[in-house]
Amino acid sequence: MAKQHTPAETPSETDAQAPGDGRTADGKKGPTPTRREREAANLRPLVPQDRKLAAQQAKEKAREARARANAGMAAGDERYLPVRDKGPQKRYARDVVDARWSVGELLLPVMGVVVVLTFVLPNLSAIPLLSIYVFVIAAIIDAYFTGRRVRAAIAARVGADRVERGIRWYTGMRTIQMRPMRLPKPQVKRREKVTFG
Known part of the structure; x- marks a missing residue:
């Protein structure tokens, strides 16, 4: 016959966790996620919900990168120079x-x-x-x-x-x-x- 745990013998959740940071006593934050859970967390839609906003953000990033490259090239920074000028x-x-x-x-x-x-x-x-x-x-x-x-x-x-x-x-x-x-x-x-x- 299996021994039954009394409430006094069952470890409580507060004992298993370190205070404040959400970690268990052995240092983990919780159970290791399965592969399916990790893949689901990484899923992003192929097409953004708001295409106009995504296009605008992409243009803004490209504009900033071009401005940085132009400023670097004008200043003679080797990272931004074309091969012929390096x-x-x-x-x-x-x-x-x-x-x-x-x-x-x-x-x-x-x-x-x-x-x-x-x-x-x-x-x-x-x-x-x-x-x-x-x-x-x-x-x-x-x-x-x-x-x-x-x-x-x-x-x-x-x-x-x-x-x-x-x-x-x-x-x-x-x-x-x-x-x-x-x-x-x-x-x-x-x-x-x-x-x-």
């Missing part, structure tokens, strides 16, 4: 270009002036057009020599075989951009001394 060699090339005046960065304003002059002085339009050609050639020469100088400085530091491909082209393209339009934004002031490494 690395210490590209940073050095950007800093060299940003620390000096380039002929190419004046190309767009000069072209604007020439267009205006061709309308104002139609009889003398050949002179401004010729000046554009001279200016473009000067900008190309400046970009070429700046790119060579940057490549030589990097090669002297890390070795010619470890210089990234396209560093001269990258440098040259940055020299023909107007300073306010450059991305990533310039991180050095004009005439600031720039060193690699």
